[in-house]
Amino acid sequence: MTDMNTIRIADLANPELTEMQKGAIAYAPPVTMEVEAVLAAARAATGLTDFGAPDFRERLAIWLAAFDADKGLGPLGRAGMFGDCVRYASARLRVEDLYRRHPGIADVVIDRPIIIAGLPRSGTTHLVNILAADPRLRSMPLWETMEPIPAADDAPTVPGEDPRYTRTREMWGQFEAVLPLMPAMHEMAPDHVHEDIELQGADFSSYLPEWLSRPYAWREYYAAHDQTPHYAYGKRVLKAMTHLRGPNRWVMKSPPHMENFGPLAATYPDATIVVTHRDPLAVIQSAITMLAYGDRIRRTLPLDLKELATYWIDRIEMLLKACVRDHDKLPAGRSLDLLFHEYMADQKSVIARVYAMADLELTPDAEASIDRFLAANPRGKHGQVVYDLAGDFGVDIGALRERFQFYYDRFPVRRERMTGEKA
Template identity: 50%
Template sequence: MNASPPNVGAAKLRIEDLRDPVLTDAQRAALAHAERHPADLTVDAVLARARTITGLDDFGSDDFVERLRVWLDEIRLDPNRTALAGRIMFDLCVKYAANRLRITGLLARHPKIHDQEIVAPLFITGLPRTGTTHLVNLLAADTRFRSLPLWEADQPVPDRGEGPGVDGVDPRYVRCDRAWQRMRAGNPYLAAWHPMNPDSIHEDIELWANDFAGYNIEWIFQMAPRWREHYLAHDQTSHYRYLKTVLKVLQWYRPGERWLLKCPQHLENLGPLMEVFPDATVVMTHRDPVGAVQSAATMRAYGSRTAYRRFDVAEILEYWTDLMERLLRAGVDDRHLVPEGRILDVYFDRFMADTMGTVEQVYRHAGMELTERARAEIIAYVDAHPRDKHGSMTYDLRADFGITPERLRDRFAFYLRQHPVPVEVR
């Protein structure tokens, strides 16, 4: 059976077929195409393709190969995965391997890039759906900040000889926009849930991916238990050093006064973050964690219709509840690793009630002046980006997952004692 895409202009969007999916024409076509053109999920195939695309062959340190193999095995060794999941994994790994080649090649040609200094970066962290995206986009409207738009995160280093077209648009921007349109075709709810247009400020986890690190593939592929086991068994400090190197590359291309970055995964890596960025300021967002879990689990369950041949929504809910609990426990236990005076708590309800007041608080905490120009830039962004422009998602834990919000909230009692946020999901 086919289904038409939802009315994305509607004020409220609800996924009615979460447990019993009805595929859209675009989803069925993508699955069929992947079955006809299965990917070769081997390290050699990925690296060969990346070399062909870039004309380069130096990946730098080869420690990433082990992690790349785990990523590929996550799909290759699971008979329940679809050919489309394999195709997406292969293409992503090729993209990140090619980026790694470009970054290594640029550093070899311009070694003074290593002398760039990353001064007092501002890191925003918190669970998904707690206001991190809105806050980082607001602050990034201040042109003094050096932020990370998706089109740059997607390919930090252009191909040699590649520059803006006759229209002045960077080809990387064009490619990123095409990818965004493909993603929207595969998931018609995505624009309402988490827009990924080229100009949107993206998570620095995308830069980690060029080192085959971070929780990116868990997000993209719904669950990744093999990778999670590997990730949790290893210290992440080296990947923060790699992140810093890529930030130097991006800063060399386009300087800014101060880096502005965000990613939920910083919650469980405050130690490595502060070791590599000792003068960083951390902004931590807070909201009812049940809302974060139900949002993540719902959208991961929706994505499972093309990633798995069969899936269990209860398993997906448990996976993402566990992941969110782990992030919050680390954020509570390790916040002392951030020096006193350099961590700021932002509560979602207060943020929504007084947006500019929250922005002013962040500037004060970061030791920056909120100039009249910066204020005008932020207000202009707010006016141009109304909330729920593409509609808003509605969720139902009871109907979709067979669990009450109260029972799920019990998992987060340790967090709510520290941060008694208002209950939003009832």
């Protein structure tokens, strides 16, 4: 660190692990990346057996094989990926059980959702949390995305607190104790809104595994398959969550919506879709710095920062090429492109534009709730990380700008100067 508000992570490639980090790695349980091992653990955790349509098994097998093929994953990284698979399989069991007990859930209407798409690190999290401050809109906080359907026999351990909230608060508290700089890059408070692609996790799709591993085989499979069925599955889970707790007009966000405009519009034909745009170089340096910091406990050391950079440069290029290609699939009159620099300069004006597009009145009560959120969550409240895409990751800034020229040509994003780049 250089001062109280500026954070420079100087040991990204060769981390100096704390005793807590060493302990977390040492206590990671060994796991076997096999489909039946995941499903058996999910059955044991839930007491349920019906996973619904069996096609997910093929995708789960590809996930697990890709994790096994990622030789850079360390013990804690492997245990984490296996644990996520068990969590998603458990959620799938609970979704099927809830539908069996309440078949009317299929008739629940999801009313004109507001859906935010945008690159990771482009303001989507902040924007969705601002809109979620309006109590007329339903959103999915982190504690609910971690466990979208409660266990039938789940009992509170803290009076008046949903046990899922309690578990999430404790789990992420431990995570942030191990990685104390993480909130400065991406806060994971239990009540902050998380990404709706978590709902597709129970169908073992989306780009979720890519954030915590290098699953090349899954990336290829995902890119080659239409995601419409998995968006439909996500909506199935959304109906179940609405049945459990309304209202039924949602505000949601996820970056991979940018590469799935067709499936998104087909699944939510009455949605208002907001697309945020930011300089992809700023996105990449922020995202891979955050991932590299977390990788000190997930992967074997020293870290291969060039591989990490290459993976995500390729991945962001895939995402943005699909965005440019399919932008015309967005509904006319119900989609809005927001530029990051305009959003940062005048958030209230942007919010007003979103409300107008969604045909939702910005009432005094809603505006007061939004103002309270903005006051409590200024940008950089946990400190400002200093990024160095060229110095830390060996990236040629000029060549990367040329590579993304297709995106600069399509959307007038403001180019953000990288460390060492000439003005």
